[in-house]
Amino acid sequence: MNSDKVTTSSRANFGWILKMAWRDGKASGSKLILFMASIVLGIAAVVSIQSFGQNLKENIQLQSKSLMGADFTIDSDKPVNERVQGIIDSLGGAGAREINFASMAAFPSTQATKLVQVRGIEGNFPFYGELETEPATAANKYQQKGAALVDATLMLQLGLKTGDRIKIGEISIPIAGTLISVPGSTSIFSSIAPPVLMPYELIEKTGLVQTGSRIGYDYYFVADPGTSMEKLENSLEDVLDINDADLDTHTSTSERLGRRYENFGKFLNLVAFIALLLGCVGIASAISIYIKGKLRAVAVLKCIGASRRQTFLIYLTQIAFMGLLGGIIGTAAGILLQQLFPLFLGDLLPVDVQMSFSPRVILMGVLLGVFMSVLFALYPLMGTLYVSPLQALRVQGEGKENSGKAGILVLAGIFIFILLFSYWLLEDWRYSLAFVAGIVITFSILSGIAKLFMKAIKKYFPSSWGFPARQSLLNLFRPQNQTLTLILSIGVGTFLISTLYFTKDVLLAQASIEAQTDSPNMILLDVQTGQQEEVAQTISGSNLPVINNIPIVTMRVNSIRGKPVNEIEKDSSSGVNNWILNHEFRVTYRDSIIASETIEQGEWVSDIGDTELVPISISDNFAEDAKVSVGDRLTFNVQGVLLNTVVGSVRTVDWSRMQMNFSIVFPEGVLEDAPQFRVLTTLVTDEESSARLQQELVSKFPNVSIIDLRQVLTVIEGLLAKISWLINFMAFFSILTGIIVLLGAVRTSKYQRIKESVLLRTIGATSKQILKILALEYIYLGVIGSLSGILLSLISSQLLAWQVFDTPFVPSLFPFLVLLPGISLLVLIIGLANSISVIKSPPLVVLRKEGL
């Protein structure tokens, strides 16, 4: 009984803390349901996206050879020259070769015509993967039989069967079977121009291989085992490039494909992260309710000798364990959920994704559960450190508030976590910092709005209002009010959901095509100069207008500002993009700009006068990638003839318009005599006239390819529908988590409201009056919170559209018409549902039940 008995901690060890955490958790587990739900939803969203992305990447890598059908290919858009042929021979000769082009095909048995991708194949292609046909034997026999394999969807659409004939150009051959899948044909392109496989030697006889046709020559190789694809690519790339050919290896192709899906994945990752962040807000609010209910017990424990550390650790252990459990359930849910993604995305995916469990993602999900719970629970948990044991004696001492320093440390920890995690998802410090800064600014603005709101009510208090209206307003700034917490939670939740919605708007608007009634919807490609008049007559003969008759001349860049292309290629510091140097440009000439263009710099020159330098107009992206501006000289190689030009103007081009747009436009009077072909457009009114015109054109001009934009539109719309399904599905997670946050926030203030309502009831307030007070209070909070959230999201979406997506943003009314009343109503319903017991039961029963 003297001072030597006093030590700094009691003898109870960590085992006791675990025991206490377990005992207490066992009895109060149900109170942590909100907390668990927040973690599970957040983790499930992130894990499903991460795991699916990982699986997709692995599958693309695994199936890279069967995606290509070979180890590597050499391809060119013209017949290969001797040098390239020499390289092909030195590699042991190609195992298979192919000529491909888009062309109209006619099917005499059904009188139908359709734009198809003709692939003339020689050799045993594919070497990897499978040529899947029906009947299966057709894959091996079509070459010997001199027959074609026709895309399965096309066969079905046109009601074709094996044995029917297909007419391509000058020849008509039998259909050997249905083509179910073939390496190298992507499903998106296939829906516009479905693949038709035929023997290589018959291609010549179609008569379609002529100037103006966009023809691809592909050579397929099988490498010796152990050949390094990277070395092969490095050693041949340059020499092939100079000779207008290109080498693609199965590894580089799969990497490119992987990258394309990575961008889409990044957006989905952000969506999932928003769900996770909402989950974190949910954790913080659920834990703060939970800890509030535990403060009495903490005071008692301290009274009977437990230290601050011990009481803190009891609840921290509990939360970490619940976080672990939530992490495990969330991860399992995420892994199950990802199985649904292929259903949404279907043939958008380049490979059949075989789902496997990625240990990395599983570990991330589980650890994230623990880490997130502990981090976001720390601030409310710190409340236990400052509980005075005096509270057990009903004496309200001068309870210390959470220490400022510790609070700042926790906040800093939270922001570092968000920053690191968003970097992990986005792999870009700039975007991650902007993301975190956006969150800080949002929180600050929302708290500002809440404080301003309270001040304004105080200052302009409507003393003339009736009792319920006045009382409900008074509640908003009474001592220990929850106005700030509620407006923050409602505001942040609405902000995130609404930003997600607006971003989706921006993304989808960028890709969508307005149905312009007067713009052309049928494009005729590869019309030879000699055919143009006859083609135009055929169109007019069907009582349809010829809207455009656009000349096209192909050319390549020869030099930029006097520096030849091959020198620029060697100069790594030039900054000129490769496509400028290698691309075969399709150039037009005309006397004025068109509706989709605006002059950004310089002046449009329609009359070239006597100058030797031709003043041309280039698009802004060409100017940027070629590092040229007005006044710079460019020399073009127009099929062997060098043409000196000067940049006269730079145009902004709206590429998203479904029409013929050009990077380079010449004035009239220069290219008229160059070898060229024409693109004609018309506007067909219905399916029938479209089919009739196509049939007529195909029979008269077999070399002309016809694109029916309405079909393309249907394909793109289908594509967008699938993407928006997935985005909506992920947004649903955020909304669900948002509701949980809302529940948490409303429950936080439940006890105080109940106490007050019981008091009012005791002194004679009617149910109607209490209901009115509560309803009005929740309506104020709901409207202010959600309106500020939506307005803020309008600003952030505008910034996103401007900075990230570089596209104009026209907000839809959905958030205002649906989200604002929806969330306000939800706040009202949740609030009233929580207080209904007060109105229905006698005051004493309520007090006893709620332990107040």
Next chain:
Amino acid sequence: MAKILNVHNLDKTYSSGSKKLTVLQDISLSIEESETFAIVGPSGSGKTTLLGLCAGLDRPNSGSIELCGTEIERLTEDERAVLRNKNVGFVFQDFQLLPTLTALENVAVPLELQGSKNASKISRELLEKVGLGDRFHHYPSQLSGGEQQRVAVARAFSNEPSILFADEPTGNLDAETGEKVIDLLFNLNKESGTTLVIVTHDLELAQKTQRILRLKGGRIIENPISAS
């Protein structure tokens, strides 16, 4: 006899905004080992605040407190918690059992905090002693008020404290049940020789102790006098 609690010139004020509220002023008292002692006074006289200060639950603005031979104002919060765990027992007006623990677990907590290996066995014996041998695994919400207070008494004695502070121990009980709890408290006090300090405004209960201190408005209006 040795003094177990010495209080000298104790002052306690609370600030509320810019105002200062003096709750206790110039309080001095001392209590001997095994003594029974009552602090009485009307509501707001500072009884409970004094009890809290004596048990080291709060710090005075001035003055000194020596509990079980230790000057407690020099100890940190955690050192005071350990001192309480080893030497002090508590009985509260509203029982203050941990709602998520069973009766047995509630009684065992102080012993477990000491690292005792026999916590469960001792707790069972104590619960039997207070007549709750059949309520080991009941949660507080499943017990009546009297039963809850008996569990609290068992818990208060479980660590064999040198001094037991009881804050209005019968305040929430009916007269008959209150009587039983008080008998239990005094019997256990006699058996184990624990000093008993009771805060109450029930003069009848105060009369049962050996000495009474009267407080009013935060000051001693009558120095400890023998109850008899």
